Amino acid sequence: MKQTGSILVVDDDENIRLALDLALRSLGHNVLLTSDGNEAIELFSQNHHLSLIFLDLMMPNISGAQFRERQKKDPRYLSVPTVIISANENVNEVAKQLGVQEVLKKPININQLKKIVEKYC
Numbered sequence: 001m002k003q004t005g006s007i008l009v010v011d012d013d014e015n016i017r018l019a020l021d022l023a024l025r026s027l028g029h030n031v032l033l034t035s036d037g038n039e040a041i042e043l044f045s046q047n048h049h050l051s052l053i054f055l056d057l058m059m060p061n062i063s064g065a066q067f068r069e070r071q072k073k074d075p076r077y078l079s080v081p082t083v084i085i086s087a088n089e090n091v092n093e094v095a096k097q098l099g100v101q102e103v104l105k106k107p108i109n110i111n112q113l114k115k116i117v118e119k120y121c
Contacts, residue, residue, distance in 0.1 A: 005049035006030040007121065010040045010067065011056035011085060016106070020054060020085075023110060027117055037062025041070060044077055051121045053082045054104065057094065068098045081120045 007029050009020045017033045024031045032048060034040045036059045053071070057064035064084065071077050084095045087106040095103045102116050 005051040006032050007117070008032045008034065008040060008043065008048070008050050008053045010034050010037065010053065010059070010064070012036055012059040013056070016056070016085070016108070019108070020113075023113060024117065027114065029117065029121060036060055037064065037067035037070075040067055044071075044074055050077060050080045052117065053077075053080055054085050055082055055100070057084060057086045057088060057091070065094070065098060068100065072099065083116055 007024050009017055009031060011017050011020070012035050014035070017035065021031050021033055032043055034043060038061050041062070055064045055067060068082060071080070071082065081101040083102040083104050084091055084098070084100050085104045085106060085108065088094065091103050091105060104112060104116060
């Protein structure tokens, strides 16, 4: 079942965050932006209803993998579809290990972004 909550973007690159924010808002979605895993975990504590998470792997403080492990332990957010966004050449292997639903490679293809959002939101 598709959900209608906010889309969370977790990426330490401000340009990526802003580009995703613009693209997702132009598609009519509410977007929450964070620059690291700590901020994203703080958003969890605020009980936001999330439909989708876009998650960078390489971030300061808490990496995308560490964030994902915490996400999987929180029953409120365990079922929220998560998309890894990364330029890492091994991203598909990492995504399988983390149990995420999708991978969006950097540089981001806007058509692929739209397809992912339409699938889950």
